[in-house]
Amino acid sequence: MAPDASEGGAGRLALFTCLSAIVLAFAVAFATAIGDYRIGLGTVFLSITNELGLTGAKVAPIEQSVVWNLRLSRALVAALAGAGLAMCGAILQALLRNPLAEPFVLGVSAGASTGAVCVIVLGIGAGSLSLSLGAFAGAFAAFALVALLSNGATSGPNHTILAGVAASQLFNALTSYIVTTSGNAQQARDVMFWLLGSFGGVRWPDFQLLLGVVVVSLVICAWMARSLDAFTFGDEDAAALGVPVGRIRLILFGVTALLTATIVSMVGAIGFVGLVVPHAARYIVGPLHLRLLPACAVVGAVFMVIADIASRVIATQQTVPIGVVTALVGVPFFAIILYRARPQT
Amino acid sequence: MSVVAENLNWGVKRKAIVLGVSLTVAPGETLGLIGPNGSGKSSLLRLLAGLRRPDTGRVEINGQDIAQVSRKALSRQVAFVQQSVATDTNVTVVDVVRLGRTPHRSAFAGWSEADETSVAEALDRVDMASRRKQAWQTLSGGERQRVHIARALAQAPQVMFLDEPTNHLDIHHQIEILRMVRDLDLTSVVALHDLNLAAMFCDRIVVLQDGAVRVCGTPHTVLTRETLRDVFRVSAYVDISPYHSQPHIRFSAV
Ligand SMILES: Nc1ncnc2c1ncn2[C@@H]1O[C@H](COP(=O)(O)OP(=O)(O)OP(=O)(O)O)[C@@H](O)[C@H]1O
Ligand SMILES: [Mg+2]
Numbered sequence: 001m002a003p004d005a006s007e008g009g010a011g012r013l014a015l016f017t018c019l020s021a022i023v024l025a026f027a028v029a030f031a032t033a034i035g036d037y038r039i040g041l042g043t044v045f046l047s048i049t050n051e052l053g054l055t056g057a058k059v060a061p062i063e064q065s066v067v068w069n070l071r072l073s074r075a076l077v078a079a080l081a082g083a084g085l086a087m088c089g090a091i092l093q094a095l096l097r098n099p100l101a102e103p104f105v106l107g108v109s110a111g112a113s114t115g116a117v118c119v120i121v122l123g124i125g126a127g128s129l130s131l132s133l134g135a136f137a138g139a140f141a142a143f144a145l146v147a148l149l150s151n152g153a154t155s156g157p158n159h160t161i162l163a164g165v166a167a168s169q170l171f172n173a174l175t176s177y178i179v180t181t182s183g184n185a186q187q188a189r190d191v192m193f194w195l196l197g198s199f200g201g202v203r204w205p206d207f208q209l210l211l212g213v214v215v216v217s218l219v220i221c222a223w224m225a226r227s228l229d230a231f232t233f234g235d236e237d238a239a240a241l242g243v244p245v246g247r248i249r250l251i252l253f254g255v256t257a258l259l260t261a262t263i264v265s266m267v268g269a270i271g272f273v274g275l276v277v278p279h280a281a282r283y284i285v286g287p288l289h290l291r292l293l294p295a296c297a298v299v300g301a302v303f304m305v306i307a308d309i310a311s312r313v314i315a316t317q318q319t320v321p322i323g324v325v326t327a328l329v330g331v332p333f334f335a336i337i338l339y340r341a342r343p344q345t
Numbered sequence: 346m347s348v349v350a351e352n353l354n355w356g357v358k359r360k361a362i363v364l365g366v367s368l369t370v371a372p373g374e375t376l377g378l379i380g381p382n383g384s385g386k387s388s389l390l391r392l393l394a395g396l397r398r399p400d401t402g403r404v405e406i407n408g409q410d411i412a413q414v415s416r417k418a419l420s421r422q423v424a425f426v427q428q429s430v431a432t433d434t435n436v437t438v439v440d441v442v443r444l445g446r447t448p449h450r451s452a453f454a455g456w457s458e459a460d461e462t463s464v465a466e467a468l469d470r471v472d473m474a475s476r477r478k479q480a481w482q483t484l485s486g487g488e489r490q491r492v493h494i495a496r497a498l499a500q501a502p503q504v505m506f507l508d509e510p511t512n513h514l515d516i517h518h519q520i521e522i523l524r525m526v527r528d529l530d531l532t533s534v535v536a537l538h539d540l541n542l543a544a545m546f547c548d549r550i551v552v553l554q555d556g557a558v559r560v561c562g563t564p565h566t567v568l569t570r571e572t573l574r575d576v577f578r579v580s581a582y583v584d585i586s587p588y589h590s591q592p593h594i595r596f597s598a599v
Contacts (some may be wrong), residue, residue, distance in 0.1 A: 224452070236391075286440075
C-alpha cells in the first residue's frame with residue numbers, strides 16, 4: 001500500500017486524470033468541428049479514423065482534408081503549447097519561489113519579438129530565415145543574457161528575476177527601436193499580431209517538433225520533480241536535503257527556455273496560461289511536482305484548446321489573437337481561485 | 346560518527362567570518378556552540394554541514410572529507426536544521442516532514458513503508474502527530490520549528506546540526522527537544538543562546554568570539570564568571586545546580 005496515494009486522495013487523482021483526458025478529447029473534437037465551415041462531430045470522428053486507417057467510411061474528401069490537415073493539427077498544437085507553457089510556469093514558480101513567475105520572466109518573449117522583427121522588418125537572412133527561426137534565435141539570445149547576468153542562474157531567485165526584467169526591457173527597447181526607425185505601419189502590426197499569438201499557420205510538422213520537445217521536457221522535469229519539491233524552503237534548504245542545487249537550476253532553466261522558445265517561435269507569446277494554470281493545478285492536485293507537472297500539462301492543454309475555440313467564435317469572420325482570449329478567459333478564472341484560496345482569517 | 350574540523354577559515358570580501366576553527370566531536374556526543382550575535386555560529390554550522398566551502402581547512406565526517414562526498418550521499422548521513430525558514434507554498438505539515446526522505450528516495454520510487462514509519466515517528470517525537478494535515482503556513486512559530494526538527498529526524502541522520510533549535514519554543518518543548526537530541530544515538534552540534542540549557546544538555550561546549558574558538562571544554566570549565574564577562578559582557582554568578590549538578594548561571598542586573 002502506498003500511503004502517499006491514500007493520503008493525497010488517490011481516488012481524487014484518478015478521477016481528475018480520467019475527467020481531464022475526456023475533457024481534452026472533447027475539446028479537441030470541438031475545436032476540429034468548429035470553424036467558418038462547421039463539420040459534424042460524427043464526420044470529425046470518421047475523418048480521423050479514416051486517416052488513421054482504422055475505418056473506410058465515406059466522408060466528403062474536402063471535409064476529411066479540412067479536419068485532418070487544417071484543424072486537427074491546429075488543435076493538437078494548441079494543446080501541446082498549453083501543456084508546455086503551463087509546465088514551464090510551474091517549474092519557474094518553484095525555482096524562483098515566486099508565485100508571479102511565468103514562462104516569460106526570463107526575457108524569452110521579448111527576445112523572440114526582437115528576433116522576429118529582425119527577420120520581418122530588417123530582412124536579416126534575406127528570406128532564407130523564417131520568422132520562427134528568427135524568433136527562436138532571439139529567445140535564446142535573451143535567455144543567454146539572463147544566464148550571464150545571473151552567473152548561470154546560480155545567484156539566487158531575485159537576482160535571476162531582476163536579470164530577466166533587465167533583459168526584457170533591453171529586447172523590448174530594441175524591438176521598438178527597429179520598428180519605429182525602419183518599419184512601416186503594416187509590418188509593425190504584423191509583428192504585434194504575431195506576438196499576441198495565433199495558431200493560424202500550424203501544420204503537422206509543427207506538431208511533430210513540438211510533441212518531441214514537450215515529451216522530452218516532461219520526462220526530464222518529472223525526473224527532477226522530487227528535487228523541485230525540495231526547493232520549497234529555499235536553495236540552502238534544498239542543498240541540505242541532498243539536492244545539487246546549481247546543476248538542477250541550470251538544467252531546468254535550460255529546459256524551460258528551450259520549451260518556451262520553441263512555443264513562442266511557433267505560435268507567438270501567448271500570455272497568462274503559464275501563470276494561471278499552475279495555480280489552478282496546484283489547487284486541484286496539491287503542491288508536489290510529480291503530480292503537479294502532469295496536471296499542469298493536461299489542464300494547460302485543455303485551457304489552450306478552449307481558448308483557441310473561443311478565439312474563433314467570439315468575433316464572426318475574424319480571429320481574435322489567442323493571447324487576448326487567454327487573458328479574457330484567464331482573469332475571471334484566476335479571480336475564482338484567488339477568492340477560494342484566500343487565507344482563512 | 347565523528348565530526349572533525351581542521352583549521353576552517355571562511356570569509357566574504359576580505360571580511361573574515363570564521364577564523365581558524367578546529368574542533369572534534371566524538372561519536373554520540375552533543376556539542377554546544379555558544380557565542381554572541383554575529384560571532385559566526387551559523388556560518389560555522391554551514392561549513393560543517395557542507396553547505397558552504399571553506400576557504401581553507403577541511404571537515405571530516407566519519408573520517409571522510411565531506412568535499413569528496415556527493416550532496417545526496419552526505420545528506421543521507423547529515424541533517425541540518427536552519428535558524429529560520431519560510432515558504433510561500435501552501436504545504437501541509439506532513440508534506441514538509443516527508444521532504445526529509447528526499448535523500449533516501451530515487452526519482453520515481455514509490456513511498457515505502459519505511460518512509461512512512463520514519464515520518465510518523467518523527468512527527469510523534471516532536472508532538473506534532475495530531476497536526477499532520479494542518480497547513481504549514483498556519484502553524485505558530487514554535488510549531489514550525491518543531492516540524493523542521495521532525496523533518497531532520499525523518500532524514501534518519503547520524504549527524505545533526507541544529508542552529509538555535511529552541512527558538513520560539515515554550516520551556517517544555519525546549520527541554521524536550523534538547524533532551525531528545527542528547528539521548529538520540531547521534532552526533533550533534535547545537536548552536537544555542539540559552540547558556541543554562543547549554544549547560545544542562547551539552548557534553549561539551551565551544552565558545553565562539555569573532556569567528557574564532559575562544560574556549561572549548563565541559564560546561565564546568567567553559568561557563569565561568571570570567572568567560573561570561575569577557576565574551577558575553579554580562580556579570581553573572583555561576584554555581585552548581587542541585588538538580589543536575591551542571592553549572593547554573595544567574596545574571597546580575599548591575
Ligand atoms: N554572506 C555573508 N555576507 C556578509 N556577511 C556575512 C555573511 N554571512 C554572515 N556574515 C556576517 O558574519 C557574521 C557571523 O554571522 P553568523 O550568522 O554566523 O552569526 P551567528 O553567530 O549565527 O549570530 P546569531 O547569534 O545572531 O545567529 C555576522 O556579522 C554576519 O553579518
Ligand atoms: Mg545564527
